[in-house]
Amino acid sequence: xxxxxxxxxxxxxxxxxxxxxxxxxxxxxxxxxxxxxxxxxxxxxxxxxxxxxxxxxxxxxxxxxxxxxxxxxxxxxxxxxxxxxxxxxxxxxxxxxxxxxxxxxxxxxxxxxxxxxxxxxxxxxxxxxxxxxxxxxxxxxxxxxxxxxxxxxxxxxxxxxxxxxxx
Ligand SMILES: Cc1cc2nc3c(=O)[nH]c(=O)nc-3n(C[C@H](O)[C@H](O)[C@H](O)COP(=O)(O)O)c2cc1C
Numbered sequence: 001x002x003x004x005x006x007x008x009x010x011x012x013x014x015x016x017x018x019x020x021x022x023x024x025x026x027x028x029x030x031x032x033x034x035x036x037x038x039x040x041x042x043x044x045x046x047x048x049x050x051x052x053x054x055x056x057x058x059x060x061x062x063x064x065x066x067x068x069x070x071x072x073x074x075x076x077x078x079x080x081x082x083x084x085x086x087x088x089x090x091x092x093x094x095x096x097x098x099x100x101x102x103x104x105x106x107x108x109x110x111x112x113x114x115x116x117x118x119x120x121x122x123x124x125x126x127x128x129x130x131x132x133x134x135x136x137x138x139x140x141x142x143x144x145x146x147x148x149x150x151x152x153x154x155x156x157x158x159x160x161x162x163x164x165x166x167x
Pocket of ligand 1: 008009010011012113114115116152
């Protein structure tokens with residue numbers, strides 16, 4: 001199976017090997033190629049590879065034992081979001097960017113795991129403090145990345161009961 005969408009699985013064990021700057025750039029390029037409501041692109045990316053910060057960020061959540069050499073935190077920036085009731089589209093924009101990173105990581109032979117932050121208020125506050133974010137910046141996801149040290153089998157998840165053809 002070569003399709004990285006079907007090959008992608010959550011990887012929670014990583015080798016210590018660092019991820020190169022070139023690969024990080026590919027991940028970010030994929031992230032920023034994601035669709036965005038009205039093309040507002042109210043999403044920023046915090047790339048963490050320093051030992052101390054990795055530890056600090058990891059301690060913000062329930063997934064503290066999942067040690068990875070690279071974390072990308074995907075952050076919605078409300079200052080650039082759509083107005084009024086449309087502002088919450090930032091969540092979908094940030095989710096699309098997160099998913100693109102996971103797919104590109106798979107294509108590059110990296111493992112990845114989407115760890116949710118928003119809407120867990122305590123975790124949002126902790127990550128904000130660790131990254132020096134304002135209250136207009138909301139971390140949506142923390143993506144753990146690195147060379148995999150476990151290899152979950154691809155699964156398609158296809159379930160025809162969830163499909164409803166409407167004519
Ligand atoms: C919004 C969201 C939040 C998630 N948060 C976590 C998390 O905190 N910790 C974790 O280990 N996995 C997390 N995951 C990964 C899911 O557990 C995983 O995608 C699911 O079990 C399906 O497995 P797969 O990714 O290998 O297909 C999250 C996934 C999503 C989409």
